[in-house]
Amino acid sequence: MFDTMVITKAVAAFCGALLIFLLGNWAASGLYVPRNAGEQQAFIIDTGADDVAAEPVAELTFEEAFEVADAAAGSRLWSQCRACHALEEGRNGVGPYLHGIVNREIASVDGFNYSGALSQAGEVWTPEVLAEFLLNPSALTPGTSMNYRGLPSAQDRANLIAYIESES
Structure with missing residues (x-):
């Protein structure tokens, strides 16, 4: 029942599916990730969240x-x-x-x-x-x-x- 041809077809199907997934990943990365994704931000919006230090609240007796x-x-x-x-x-x-x-x-x-x-x-x-x-x-x-x-x-x-x- 399992001869060389069946095993060869199963391995070829697995390799073909892997190739399709790798090509899809490459295409999606090219479309959806901008070229300057790793660069530093052009500007930073100050929300003031860093200025407020988390002061510990004293527990009441x-x-x-x-x-x-x-x-x-x-x-x-x-x-x-x-x-x-x-x-x-x-x-x-x-x-x-x-x-x-x-x-x-x-x-x-x-x-x-x-x-x-x-x-x-x-x-x-x-x-x-x-x-x-x-x-x-x-x-x-x-x-x-x-x-x-x-x-x-x-x-x-x-x-x-x-x-x-x-x-x-």
Whole structure:
């Protein structure tokens, strides 16, 4: 079935197709690439983008961020917490309800089975302790059953705490 003539025709077809593609590339380069494509630009338009140096924006401390916190912005962040927590008093979910959590004793919700890790956080959920907890829950309370990666932005944490406090 495969004799010398069949193999010769297959190699000739492959070489012919390669030749057509190479000739097409040569023709397209001649038509679409200008002769002076490698030369320096004739003029440069200054947009001023190089003049503005990227100044690093100083991150606000939590105290400064909490002073200017926006509860409306915190309502958008609440969607991350809503999956496990509720703002209605007495309605526990996977996590305890958060109604009145600011300045409430830690692990003090009746009817919720807390992990023992929260005893390391302190006595009361002050805004500062809440912010530290929201930054990285497992760092403040190793062994906590709360599986949340945290909010890195101090402004986001302040906005979220302000929203929870305003809804309480």
